[in-house]
Amino acid sequence: MYDGALGDLIEELGQLPGIGPKSAQRLAFHLLASDSADVERLTSALERVKAQVRFCENCGNVTEAEQCGICRDPRRTETLICVVEEPKDVLAVERTGEFRGRYHVLGGAINPLEGIGPDDLRIRQLMVRLQKGETKELILATDPNTEGEATATYLAMLVKPMGFKVTRLASGLPVGGDLEYADEVTLGRAFSGRRDVD
């Protein structure tokens, strides 16, 4: 174990997802050996991300303004809303170039094992959005795993009686998978072949 600043850094890095004790140590020593200027850029990036980045008041995507670039873009339509779990899923869908509507980022999926229920997700905000009357179709693009499927079904049960068209991304996505890791072609195909939710 290392004492003082180095020990603290290793401990902090080790808290990050996907970073084990060994990697934390390697990263810490890498930083220690780096130029001061490089480390300052990293520190400043870390500070700015916390100070400047927030969540879009409309869709929950990451942004530095009140609304994200997609919500501000007049060419994008509110008629079609694609519901995803995480901001990184927005990027995945954007890469396909198939989608001209807007997004709604839930901030996760329903997961009783982790104590996450509908009230912990941005579902109420979605209902407020739908009340505005511009939206016709909702595309449920939650992850194709147990929790994502249950979330999609829950949302469909909620909004279908309100008269919205609700579709789910077509299969072809790996079951038990993560939207973020689906390749562009597969995800693009899933978009064009989306199916009604019953």
Place this chain on the structure above:
Amino acid sequence: MRVRQLQLSDFRSYAHAQVLFDDGPSILVGPNGHGKTNLVEALVYLANLRSHRVASDAPLVRQGCEQAVIRAEIVHDSRRLLAELAIVPGKSNKARLNKTPLARPREIIGALKAVAFAPEDLALVRGEPSARRRYLDELLCARFPRYAGVRADYERVLKQRNTLLRTAYLAKKTGGRGPGGAEMATLDAWDAHLARHGAELLAGRLALLDDLAEPVAKAHAKIADGRSEVTLAYESELGDGLAADQDLLAARLGAALAGARAKEVERGTTLVGPHRDDLDLQLGSLPVRGYASHGETWSVALALRLGAFELLRADGAAPILILDDVFAELDATRRERLAEYAEAAPQTLITCAVAGDVPERLTGARYDVWEGEIKRVL
């Protein structure tokens, strides 16, 4: 299907082991506790991703080690397949087929098909319904590996749904703050998925039972001299005489869940679904459980395994047959009958403490197992 070579690292009592197997019967002989069952258990695990002796993985890893590795060279239709599995208790296992890593370990199911018969199988007849459900599901997955995914999906939904019900139950009991109205409303969504995956599993089991009833009855007639007939029936909350129609089953399961909702909330667990079902065994006009004699119980258990063997063989991929410590438990007639099966199988691995317990007609390779050393002697 045949296993040409088996290699173990830190599996059970073995730091390292390597054995070559021929076609036909191989008999592993050695004193108690010297590692015979450990060896064949590795093959059972590779086939089903579950031991025939223990439910958890921890005992499979050699004491003091982090992981166990099973490596088997399998020959099927003159093609060679190298199946490798690392068992890492507490973390996820890792599997490779012909050196290619598999995304999920369960994808290795089907690479090796094995049917094992062991003293533990008395629980198939006498034990809890879970043993019989496992019997059906393991056979279903061996025939159609996609059911391993269906089962995993069902179990995941069940776990989530039970967690939600349990949280509500505990909150009610302790007067604490439980799941809110919106959260309880998600039960409808969980129901829909439980019914969908449950119906798929249920349809699979029912279709399996249709195919299995005859081979089991035939095997039993052969072993027990046809004194009374064994019949199998699927037992479910949904009623008798269910057809393997997935849509219909999903609708019925959905309705049953809706009907049981109040009781489930009260008890904090899921009360209907394939995880509660049973395989009903009858001998003549009497249930086997609670009625059959000791010898009859053995015959039924054996018939269930040999019926599974025949079914897989009829599918076109005869599994390897593993007979672990069973000859000593059977009378002379049953030993002879079992020996007939063992002879007919493409490959049979037999373990016994006393060589004389295995009928003499079963000639084949002989291995001495002594303190974890395996030596071919014949």
